[in-house]
Amino acid sequence: MGFLRNLLALVGAIAVAGGLYAYTKLGPVIAEFDPGATDMYRGFAEQLIKHKDPGVAMMWQVEVEEGISVEDVKESLKSLAAARNFLFVGEAPFYKQVQAVTGKPFRHVEFLSFCDARVGAMMADYRDEYTGFMPCRVSIVEGKDGKIRLFSMNLDMMIYGGKALPPELKSEALRVSKIIQEIMQGAAQGEF
Structure with missing residues (x-):
C-alpha cells in the first residue's frame, strides 16, 4: 500500500x-494572443471533437432552402456582395473541370471569389502569408444527398488565433467576415 x-x-x-x-x-x-483567442480555440475544439475533422471545424456551412436553384444562389451571392461593396472577382466551375477530366458528369461544385481590395492590401502589407486567405471564397455544393449548401472558410482563426491584429486591420477583417456570413445567409434564403 x-x-x-x-x-x-x-x-x-x-x-x-x-x-x-x-x-x-x-x-x-x-x-500576447488576441483576447478572443481562447473562445475561438474552444469553439474550434468543440467542432473538431464533434465532427472529428479539422476541415469541417474550419468552415462555415449554410444549407440553401429547398426550391432555390444553384443559378439563383449564384446571382444572389453576387447581388448581395455588390450591395455591400464586396467585389465579385471570379468563379471556378469545378464540376465542369471534373467532367472534362473524367468524361463523367459530376454533382455541382463551384467556387465564387470575392474581394475588398482595400482590406486585401492591408492584409498583404501586414503579412505576406495573409495573401493565402485571398480572395474570399464561397463554394456552392450539391451534396451527395442532393441538397445545396454554401461553404466558406471561418476567418476567426485568422482574426483571433494569435497575436492581436492591428486595430484597423482587425476591424476591417471583422467587417469582411460579417459580409461573407451575411451574403451566405441571404443567398441561402433567396434574397437579392
Missing part, C-alpha cells in the same frame, strides 16, 4: 512540475 501511495505521489509531483513548466514557458506567449 505504501508503494502505491508513493508511486501516485511521484506521478502527481511530475504532473504538477510539468504543468508549472508549461505555464512558465507558454504563459508569456499566450498573453
